[in-house]
Amino acid sequence: MADHHLPGHPPVPLTVRRSARARRISLRISQLDGRVTLTMPNGVPERHALEFAAEKEDWIRSHLDARQSNEMVDIGSTLPVEGVARHVEVGTGRNVVLSEQTLAVPGNSAPRRLERFLKELARDRLAAASDLYSARLGQSYARLSIRDTRSRWGSCSAQGGLMYSWRLILAPPPILQYVAAHEVAHLVEMNHSQAFWNLVEEIHGPYREQRQWLRDEGASLHRYRFDG
Structure with missing residues (x-):
């Protein structure tokens, strides 16, 4: 397995791996972390996989751009808990309290x-x-x-x-x-x-x-x- 980059602004990290079971070059973008992986058959020159990625650059970048950016959670945020959006607010007492619409968080941090x-x-x-x-x-x-x-x-x-x-x-x-x-x-x-x-x-x-x-x-x- 080797790491490369697709040139551009910003450069896109690429992971190139070989597989004895692969019959053609394939490209996958992880839904979890956005990692771009190229899988290629044994015996195929690595440059062919990189050329394949270059041909798919617009597709790769459009998918990466569509991924949601990170959101820092703090007082005032909205966060899903058990699939229901809850508003994070300042709480009293010693414990975090979960209600139908809110998450009340007391104290600092x-x-x-x-x-x-x-x-x-x-x-x-x-x-x-x-x-x-x-x-x-x-x-x-x-x-x-x-x-x-x-x-x-x-x-x-x-x-x-x-x-x-x-x-x-x-x-x-x-x-x-x-x-x-x-x-x-x-x-x-x-x-x-x-x-x-x-x-x-x-x-x-x-x-x-x-x-x-x-x-x-x-x-x-x-x-x-x-x-x-």
């Missing part, structure tokens, strides 16, 4: 306190969903961890450890529940075979709408920053 609150809420919701689906599956998991991953929404280790992105708490509840069912199903099927998808549907029900939502809207969950 509102972004950091809000981030901690959201991580705790995500852990509670994901633990409940994981418990539900693992019970339906009849298979227990070993542990559950929450991270801020950009490459995946969740994972399941061979040892039965579940990991989730805490940003799922920003999405509508059915999205979080689908991801939990997806990862729990990996406790039995460590692959994405038809048997795996049948298992997801067995413990969750229809999932294609939620899966498509993540493809279309998932990148927007990463635009919110709490490190201002």
Whole structure:
């Protein structure tokens, strides 16, 4: 795997990788972080992939421009929690309070306190969903961890450890529940075979709408920053 740049203002980083399974040069822009990856067959000169990217420059830049820019979250911001837009306001007392329309954050360092609150809420919701689906599956998991991953929404280790992105708490509840069912199903099927998808549907029900939502809207969950 090699890193290059598409010239221009600004230059666009390119990742070039080879694949024995590739039959032609392909280009992909990650919906999560905007990374541009060129995949090429073994034996094809690297310059051909770079020439292909140059031919697609207008398309690449238009897609990158369309991606939403980062938004720093603080008092006065609007932030989705469980898919509902909430206005962040100054709170009283000692705890962050979530209501139908607001997030009341007391004290200083509102972004950091809000981030901690959201991580705790995500852990509670994901633990409940994981418990539900693992019970339906009849298979227990070993542990559950929450991270801020950009490459995946969740994972399941061979040892039965579940990991989730805490940003799922920003999405509508059915999205979080689908991801939990997806990862729990990996406790039995460590692959994405038809048997795996049948298992997801067995413990969750229809999932294609939620899966498509993540493809279309998932990148927007990463635009919110709490490190201002």
